[in-house]
Amino acid sequence: MPVGTQAAVKGVLPRDLMNDLDAKIILGNTYHLFLRPGHETVRQLGGLHGFMAWPRAILTDSGGFQVFSLNSLRKITEEGVLFHSHLNGDPHMFTPESTIDVQLALGSDIMMVLDECIEHPATYDAARHSTQRTVRWAKKGLEHFKRHDDGNRAVFPIVQGSMYGDLRRECAEQLVELDARGYAIGGLSVGEPRPLSLEMTEITTPLLPADRPRYVMGVGMPEELPEYVARGADMMDCVLPSRNARNGCLFTRNGRVLIKQTQYKDDARPVDEGCGCYTCRNFSRAYLRHLFQAKEMTFSTLATLHNLQRYLDIMREIRQAILIGKYPEYLRACR
């Protein structure tokens, strides 16, 4: 899922996300949109779909992750989390119920429950304590959602448990009892070694219903996507394709192109000769390097279009391999 934190995928217009990339779903950020422009403003202006002219699906996270990563002055109680705006310092409270209300105002198709995102590394006791609270909050959030459920949206609970397999299992088993329309695996990509993220995913996914989406939050590198799918992931989101694009790192079928390198100065080839994106169909590496060096914002747009295409192409290849029953072969070829 391309990431559109503040109701915009940086550098790419909604029509290009649709017509060029054929993205089916994008991600918005509850914390950021709650603070600015405010969820009531978004609701008045047609929800996120109307506000940002995106007619396809939107998933919003609960804001929990940002409350924990952008706020040093937060205070957690059983009721919820008190935090200060990173924009102006104003105090706000997120509760399991209020984050659902905010996401309903945003008009999300897939909402996330409020979870406690614990730092890494965490002690076993801290992780257990935090995971149990995440389960209680998930129950409250889903109960609250049921009062507003029109059958057209979903709320996903989030499996936490830090890097402790037994906590992950216990959390997953308890959340499955909530009979949600889909499940997420959170608390990964928080600084742990990458094999550990895969291991936690592998432990968790078999416990989640196979007939419902399983969403691994915040991963991953292009080469990791097939690995997560092999472990049961149906959905992933990551800022990497767009953020790396803006920093001049382009993903290709033959590895990365760091566009500022002198070797691309006169390189007439497209970034990726096997890619069909607008950037690769029309522009040379030399042109992209020139734009990057000249700090032209058009670079960010062209690079993001390409990197998102690369990610979505990988997911399309994966779906195709699964459909024709050749996923093991595909995975081997990737490794």
Added chain:
Amino acid sequence: MPVGTQAAVKGVLPRDLMNDLDAKIILGNTYHLFLRPGHETVRQLGGLHGFMAWPRAILTDSGGFQVFSLNSLRKITEEGVLFHSHLNGDPHMFTPESTIDVQLALGSDIMMVLDECIEHPATYDAARHSTQRTVRWAKKGLEHFKRHDDGNRAVFPIVQGSMYGDLRRECAEQLVELDARGYAIGGLSVGEPRPLSLEMTEITTPLLPADRPRYVMGVGMPEELPEYVARGADMMDCVLPSRNARNGCLFTRNGRVLIKQTQYKDDARPVDEGCGCYTCRNFSRAYLRHLFQAKEMTFSTLATLHNLQRYLDIMREIRQAILIGKYPEYLRACR
């Protein structure tokens, strides 16, 4: 003409310039492209048209204006102008012949001769001296071009003369003898009062061939465009629509919208209800304000698309009014 200084119109893809805006010609900058990525690099990569994937017309200035505005250490001789790169301090020389060579390498459709751009205000003697040199350089540039002329491009001499009507007249008369395919009026928008820019244009245009394009360089505000046309201008270029867009100033049929103002916080209307651009068809002022406040680069793209559409719409209205013989009425309605 939309301005694409460094082989990119900031924030707008070439396909959008073509499909959305139907721009027929854009402007590139010889000084900037000479320094980076270098005209020989651009030549190798298919000229500016191939390099930036723009199949329609390209006009390049001679670089004279930037040499004078970006360089404090320049040295002018009869041969040309010695200057230091604003990027790394390297010394370079532009001569009337070399700037044509650079523009031929860039593959411009319309090239400009090297001119001396004198500061404003200038004494009469300094202006006369400088204008005479500009005429001599124009002769040299055009003679040089004749040896490379394939009949598919043009070189425009530039009328200078500071704010002295007799110098403007004298310069225009001498340049007309060169029998060029079009003419430009330079040395305006250099800090003089706006009525004076119009007066200098009005003095000059009647002396230039009516059957060839007359290009007033570096103007103007939206409300000024009909005034320049009324005085004989066929072409204009200006960074205002794109630069102001990025700074949050949007031009509409009812004046300017400064998007950061609180009054637009919940404003569901498009920027300009009479505008058919992608931005106005799909997004509210409230959304654009949100993007501006959140410093999302998508703001620059949407705002630039709108402002360029506004400018090109004005020029389309002007052409239509002229074609149906109602230009005086149109002009009165504008005032």
